[in-house]
Amino acid sequence: MQNIKSSTKLILLSPNDNIYIVSRDISAGEILLIDGDKISLSVNVSMGHKIARQQINKDQEIIKYGFPIGIATMDIEKGTHAHIHNIRSNHTKTYGLNQTSDGGNLCKDI
């Protein structure tokens, strides 16, 4: 489960995952190479957050560590920040504050 293949910015935890983990803070506008495509991030994405490795359709499962971690609540385009604004739990709803510790917004694209 923990066989990390890390590029400088993205971590793939399991071959079947449809998301990457961001291994350092990435600013909006930075260009990432995601499975052959150059994609510019539209928002800042912090370390430990997820971006879509491929197009994920509404109601499709999000796969991390090779296991489902939730359901897409809307279509998520490749290279987009995947988080509580576009993923829901299959169990209990997720509680988050809209404002981050730094005073920013948790998901700018809400």
Added chain:
Amino acid sequence: MQGYLRSDGRKGIRNRIIVAYLVECAHHVSRLISSKFNDDDVHLIGFPGCFPNEYAQKMMERLCTHPNVGGVLLISLGCESFDRFKLEQKIAASGRPVKILVIQKNGGTRKTSEDGIAWIKNAIKDLRQQKAVPMDHSELIIGTICGGSDGTSGISGNPAAGYAFDRLGALGSICIFEETGELIGCEEIMAERAATGALGNELRSAVDKAAKYYQTLGFGSFAAGNAEGGLSTIEEKSLGAYSKSGSAQIIGIIKPGDIPKKGGLYLMDVVPDGEVRFGFPNISDNAEIIEMIASGAHTVLFVTGRGSVVGSAISPVIKICANPDTYDMLADDMDINAGRIINQGATVEEIGDEIFNLVEDVATGTKTVSEEMGHSEFILTYKKFEPIGPSCLPI
């Protein structure tokens, strides 16, 4: 490693005096007493409620007879429901020095605190005469918890703690992981690791119970900081948390205060039984830490991403920082920088070995950073449990 031998054969890696208040009304007097002493020597614990609770009684009995404890001073107001007589008997039967001071019978705040301070001064002298004896890995009980988790926890700190668990378990240590509310979504892969089919079913039921409990409460075991740190759902948090259990076979399930006998890996079920009552099963990290200590944990591995600074009363807490940015901000509060897995190319095995070595050092007397700074947090509230089922313990 070395420990202080107790009459039940267990060994403690610390030799502390506990001051325990038996109702919130006796808290301040207890604090007046404990604050006169060095953090290494005297820790403060207690139960705030005025009304009886079997779980709290069992927890206090287990904590006051924990191998890291060498003597106990109980502070009672006098009219609370807590059975101080039974607690005193249990402590005395364990061979430890114990004293009860009842504030209502002892002349109030000043007189009780003076008497308590005098009693502890004497008790410490006796404790210092006690010599530590050699201790083996097979005599150790280790807990693991994660708190302030974020998107890095399940990649670096938790798997490294799991690796250390695998090494400790292989040497006969009792290893306890917990928080069934943070294993939701992992029940099937976890059940496959159970020693028996019946135990696998018990593991599934424990997680199912947690899922229903949290469903009723309306929130999962998920805090706002988890989301800020990149975790989107309870299932995602669970899969990260699950990795601190390592890869060994799971040989049993225990509930808070149950003390395993056989070395190996156990799940602690911390979610109360029966209908939902008394609120959240784990209102904060220290509630879970103290439950593992009540089950005999000599030390607890605490993996944090957002950055927790806590320690615990009774047993040292080893803090493992999963997130390299958090480590830079809070380096003084962390024992291990597992964030190096994320940004410096360290492997899970390397950090796991560091954790293993630190457990040995801490069990030889080295202080953890939270101990150095006097952290000795404690919380205990109301809960209700039924005894574990027959398939839950190893054959």
